[in-house]
Structure formats: C-alpha cells, structure tokens
Amino acid sequence: MRIAMWSGPRNLSTALMRSFENRPDCTVVDEPLYAAYLSATGLDHPGRDDVLASQPNDWRVVAKEITSGPVGSAVQYQKHMTHHLLPEMDHGAFAGLSHAFLVRDPERVLTSYAKVREEPTLEDLGLPQQVALFEEFGGPVVDAASILASPRAALVGLCEALGIEFDEAMLSWPAGRRDSDGVWAPHWYSGVWASTGFAASSPGAADPLPSRLAPLLERCLPYYDRLAPYVMKVD
Structure with a gap:
C-alpha cells in the first residue's frame, strides 16, 4: 500500500511521518515533490540548492517513482506538502495512491509558520490544493488536534480508514534525525528531532496570532x- 498523506506546513506532518516510520512494516518518503516545486517556482527556500540536488526536478519523474517504483516494505507512507502541487501537475498522475489528509486549525498553523517565514501567503499553505485533492480522490481526513489530544484513538481510526492494522509502535519513536529525512530537515525539523511522541510536537499551540496575519486567516x-465536516471523529 502506498499512502499519500497530504498536509499543509506546520500541521504535525513530520511527527506523523515519524509515527508511521516506526512501524516495522513501513518505509517513508519525505516530501518527494519539493525539488520539483522549487525548480518550477524559482522560490528561494532555506537550503534550496541542496534540495534541488537531492531529488528529481521533474514532477513527472517523481509521480512515476511514487506510484509504480519499487517499495521495500508492505506499506509506504508518503509525506506530501499540498503547496508543492502546482497547477501544471496533473492530479491524475497520483490516482493510484491511497490518499489521506492532515488538517489543522489555520490560526495555529499561521502562528507556527510565521516563526520561520514572517509573511506566509495562501499559496504557501496549500489549502486550495488540499481541498481540490480531497474533492477528486476522497480519503480519510484527520485533524492534528485530535492526534495530539488522543494519539492512540486517532491513529487507530486512521489506520482502520486506510485499511491497515494499527501498531503500538506508532505512538512513540527515538529522538534524533533519520536517514529518510529530507536535506531540508536542519532548517525545519528541530522540534521533531527533539521529540519522542506527539505531545512534544505542537509548535505555536499557545501563541497569539500576529495581527498582520488576520486577513490571511480569513482567506484560509x-x-x-470545507474539509471540517469530514474530519474523523475521535472518542
């Protein structure tokens, strides 16, 4: 099974990747479209040159790899950032994946993301793409707040919705970096490198929203x- 988990930034996405990677039957792919996104947009993200050198720059090559390339495990978990999916990238190329969606209260996303990029945009957050993918493919929708509040119950429900068995190993993991982390990890993953479970992975949860970002929140x-009615209920 190839699981494509589509998330915006600062959504607990790396911690959830850690959770799946800790399963003995699962390997992970970290943001496979990142280099293609940077190549197409010309954006100057931290570590841009390293990212471009680390992955294929053609989204078509990436799509072929993640949909039909070899996988050395029963489950492959792909961590995707929705803003990496540009208009010229045909959604149909990803149709063979098992799609799922990780969402988070946009106010919490913005308070966290503003710490690493002072002026985020709607395009940075990838919300329109996430809705478009959900409307095209469907799939389970899980809220980061539910995972933080009840990790076991949320993961049990997510695994059931994906058609795989839950594994207790998903609830914690050793601290530190992984060989599977993208080359951009030193710029973004310090919190996850220090974590051993979900409780330690909630950047910005108690911070107020900067007033300058209030208009962007209204757009988000x-x-x-649109996705909230489909979020999995967690007891």
Missing part, C-alpha cells in the same frame, strides 16, 4: 471549513 478559513 473557508478551505478548512
């Missing part, structure tokens, strides 16, 4: 509200 909310 309709997309979040």
Whole structure:
C-alpha cells in the first residue's frame, strides 16, 4: 500500500511521518515533490540548492517513482506538502495512491509558520490544493488536534480508514534525525528531532496570532471549513 498523506506546513506532518516510520512494516518518503516545486517556482527556500540536488526536478519523474517504483516494505507512507502541487501537475498522475489528509486549525498553523517565514501567503499553505485533492480522490481526513489530544484513538481510526492494522509502535519513536529525512530537515525539523511522541510536537499551540496575519486567516478559513465536516471523529 502506498499512502499519500497530504498536509499543509506546520500541521504535525513530520511527527506523523515519524509515527508511521516506526512501524516495522513501513518505509517513508519525505516530501518527494519539493525539488520539483522549487525548480518550477524559482522560490528561494532555506537550503534550496541542496534540495534541488537531492531529488528529481521533474514532477513527472517523481509521480512515476511514487506510484509504480519499487517499495521495500508492505506499506509506504508518503509525506506530501499540498503547496508543492502546482497547477501544471496533473492530479491524475497520483490516482493510484491511497490518499489521506492532515488538517489543522489555520490560526495555529499561521502562528507556527510565521516563526520561520514572517509573511506566509495562501499559496504557501496549500489549502486550495488540499481541498481540490480531497474533492477528486476522497480519503480519510484527520485533524492534528485530535492526534495530539488522543494519539492512540486517532491513529487507530486512521489506520482502520486506510485499511491497515494499527501498531503500538506508532505512538512513540527515538529522538534524533533519520536517514529518510529530507536535506531540508536542519532548517525545519528541530522540534521533531527533539521529540519522542506527539505531545512534544505542537509548535505555536499557545501563541497569539500576529495581527498582520488576520486577513490571511480569513482567506484560509473557508478551505478548512470545507474539509471540517469530514474530519474523523475521535472518542
């Protein structure tokens, strides 16, 4: 099974990748479209040159690899950032994957993301792409807040929705970096490198929203509200 988990930034996405990677039957792929995204947009992200050198720059090559390339485990978990999916990238190329969606309250996303990029945009957050993918492919929708509040129950429900068995190993992991981490990890993953479970992975949860980002929050909310009715209920 190839699971494509589509998330915006600062959504607990790397911690969830850690959770799946700790399963003995699972390997992970970290943001496979990142280099293609940077190549197409010309954006100057931290570590840009290293990212471009580490992955194929053609999204078509990436799509072929992650949909039909060899996998050395029963489950492959692909961590995707929705903003990496540009208009010229045909969604149909990813149709063979088992799609799932990780969402988070946009206010919490913005308070966290603003710490690493002072002026994020709607395009940076990838919410329109996430809604478009959900409307095209469907799949389980899980909220980061549910995972933080009840990790075991949320992961049991997510695994059931994906058609795989839950594994207790998903609840904790050793601290530190992984060979599977993208080359951009030193710029973004310090919190996850220090973590051993979900409780330690909630950057910005108690911080107020900077007033300058209030208009952006208003633009984000309709997309979040579109997916909210489909979020898995966690007891």
